[in-house]
Amino acid sequence: MEKILEVNDLHISFDTYGGEVKAVRGVTFDLKKGETLAIVGESGSGKSVTTRALARLIPSPPGRIKQGEILFDGKDLAKLKEKEMQQIRGKDISTIFQDPMTSLNPTMKIGNQIMEGLIKHQKMSRAQAKSRAIELLELVGLPNPTERINQYPHQFSGGQRQRVVIAIALACNPKILIADEPTTALDVTIQAQILELMKDIQKKTESSIIFITHDLGVVANVADRVAVMYAGKIVEIGTVDEIFYNPKHPYTWGLLGSMPTLDSTEDSLIAIPGSPPDMLKPPKGDAFAPRNEYALEIDKEMEPPMFKVSDTHYAATWLLHEYAPDIEPPEAVKRRMKGFAQTGAGESKEGERP
Amino acid sequence: MTVTQEKLLEVSNLKQYFKTGRHSVVKAIDGISFDIYKGETFGLVGESGCGKSTTGRTIIRLYDATDGNVKFKGEDVHGKKNSQDLKKFNQKMQMIFQDPYASLNPRMTVMDIIAEGLDVHGLSKTPQERKQRVEELLERVGLNKEHANRYPHEFSGGQRQRIGIARALAVDPEFIIADEPISALDVSIQAQVVNLLKELQEDHGLTYLFIAHDLSMVKYISDRIGVMYFGKLVELADSDELYKNPLHPYTKSLLSAIPLPDPDYERNRQRVEYDPSQHDTSEEPEFREITPGHWVSCTSKEFEAYKQELNKN
Structure with missing residues (x-):
């Protein structure tokens, strides 16, 4: 499939009184046309910062893109001037924010808020924009759009x-x-309605979606591919089946194990101990090592590179190295893997390590 | 699960109306009844605005009930006037709040926050005893005793x-109302807190009322679950039974909407929509027991239909 966006080795930092917070530390991924890529991780893992950078919504100062490129449509978005970016933002790349209570302007009728972009980017007249706005409200399933267009967010x-x-x-x-x-x-x-709506619209418009969430249930529902972020890096990336049924990174194991499934019978959930690292001083070696019961000696010294599991599946953990000891993943994860082996939705042969 | 069938809390026909204008009244809770047995975890679920938090807050008397009564160990809680009696009751029942940022006083040290209950109830005689008790509690909930002199923002x-859990535990309660205690936390941290709550329950023989909208977590922690819709309890059953054989259409719709971390399941998921007009309206629905322990709000006609549905399975 055609790649629509490529992010290469992106680094983003924030300058604070306490020092430089390295929020994103070398993120590389691509996005294909018409697919949904989910980015999961805890708060502070850098998932929101990464995607805000794509639309250049990081306030600067204090934030800055230190290094890396964001290739879209033959341009490097990381280097565009604000004027040029305004041609793209809201037109080619647009954002749905988390909190619908604060992301609308409370003093503007919602019709005008929808028309704003149409008039600016599509050079529509007000009348054209208005009829398009009504169409859009119909598309998203809001009843009585002709009347509601004159109402305020509250x-x-x-x-x-x-x-x-x-x-x-x-x-x-x-x-x-x-x-x-x-x-x-x-x-x-x-939530179920909105997710269905987004999937419908994606089918109709063929747009690509980057979906950020920490709810793995939602990920399983919407994603084609999944990237797991921890401490400013992608630690594992693969198709949704690979991540859920054949996870390789201990952090992914932890995330999957900490959510109860409806048929889970264990006495206690596998909690990931401790809390995420302070990004003012990211730890040496693998950032997840202090919370990782499977950590090896080398994790404290050197950061693991991305190991290839399959053509679509990569994970950054030394456990995939050929000299690493064989480690049994936790019970809950093994049960998931069994399902994977049966359905055979992808391949994962041992010994395919790079 | 060893649940002794001793009723710890009996809620009967509880109502909580809020006046929102001269003539308009919001019926946040509209006549609900349930019992909570000693040592169990009772889960209460529903969408936002269905009255589940109001139920918790009314039980613990943060609001005065409009009607109905709540009995704790056979004693009426809401009739109490005497402050001496109230104090005794307050010590037995504690609450853990949803928002860990808003529920701790930013100007108090952790020591004072946790010890407030000890002071109010006169449970520590000397400052040393108070300090010792706070340090014990901190360690019990997985923090360090060095944390005692810090402030919440740290x-x-x-x-x-x-810290909120330590504060609730300080006065040796028997019953804890946990109002969405994990909703504001990250997934990996949620599991830590849920595991802690379970451990504490075993060690101290606590009884919980667990209020949440995350249905998979509720199922995991609860022995029995009540489903609320618009101020009313529509279904109540053992948690396994509720998930296996949901009867009320609203429960079915709610269960069908939970996203599960399993792509295969998600691809084949059929969502059921709830349409309140589908109910039989020939009479007022009542809360009826379909099989022992499985209650559904229904009319007599629906009652028969539900019974048949269960027999089929």
Whole structure:
């Protein structure tokens, strides 16, 4: 499939009074046309910062892109001037933010908020923009769009507001839609509706979606591929089946083990001990080592490179090195892997290590 | 699970109305009844605005109930007037709040936050005893005793929630109401806190009312679960039974909406929508027992239909 976006070795830092916070430390991934890439990780793992950088929404100062490139449409977005970026942001790349309560302007009618981008980017007249706005509200499943277009955000419920935010993001048929925890603030039933809506729209418009979340259930629902981030790096990336049924990184094991499934019977969940590292002073070696019961001596000294598991599956853990001892993943993860072996949804032969 | 069938808390026909204007009233809780047995975890689920948090807050008397009563160990809680009696009851029942950022006083040290209950109830006679008790509690919830002299802003969300738990434990309660104690935390930290709550339950024989909207976590921690919808309890059953044989259409819809960390399951998931107009409206629904321990709010016609549905399975 055609690559629409390529991110190479991206580093982003924030200058604070306490020193330089290295929020993103060398992130590389690509995005294909029409696919959904989910980025998962805890708060502070750098997932939001990475995607905000794609739309150049990092306030500078204090933030800055230290190094790396973001290739989109033959241009390196990391180096564009703000003027040029304004031609792309909201048109080719648009963002759905987490909190529908704060991402709309409370003093503007929602119709005007949707029309804003259309008038600016598509050079539509007000009348054209208005009819397009009504279409968009219909597309996102809001009843009575002709009347509701003249209402203010406070007259909508949380789920409805998120639909409006999605309508704004979709207004200019973006090639890339960045959804930053779009359903975290919503109830499960509303969440299910919004996820279905996003999948429908993706089918119709063929846009690519980068979906940020910490809810693995949501990831399993929407993603084609998954990138797991920890302490400013991608530690494992692969197709959704590879990540859920054949995870290789101990951090991914921990994430999967810490969520109960509906048929889990264990007496206690596998919690990942400790808490994420302080990015003012990222630890030497593998950043996850202090919380990792499977950590090897080398983890304290050297950062693991990305090891190849399959053509689509890579993980950064020394456990995949040929000299590493064989380690049994936790019970809960092994049970997942069994399902994988049966369905055979991908290959993972031992000895395929690079 | 060893649940002795001794009722610790009996809630009957509890109502909580809030006046929102001269003539408008919000019926946040509209006549709900349930019992909580000693040593069990009772989960309460529902969407936001369904009244689950209000239920918890009314039970512990953060709100005065509009109607109905709550009995704790056979004694009516809401009728109590005498402050001496109230104090005794307050010591037995504690609460853990949702937001670990808002529920700790930023101007108090961790020591004072945890010891506040000890001071109010006169449980520590000397300053040394107070300090010792606080340090014990900190270690019990997985923090260090050196943390006692710090302020809440120096801690992460998960650590703060542990402080909230230590505060609730300080007065040796028998019953703890946990109002979405993990919603604000990261996934890996959620598991830590849930494991801690389970351990404490075993060690101290605690009874929990666990309020949440994360249904997979509720199932994991609860022995029995009540499902709320618009201020009413629509279904109540053992947690396995509820997930295996949900009867009320709202419960079915809610269960079908939970995303599970399993791509195969997600690809084949059929979501059920809940349409309140599908109910039989020939009479007011009542809370009826379909099989022992499995209660559903239904009319007599629906009651028969549900019974048949269960027999089929």
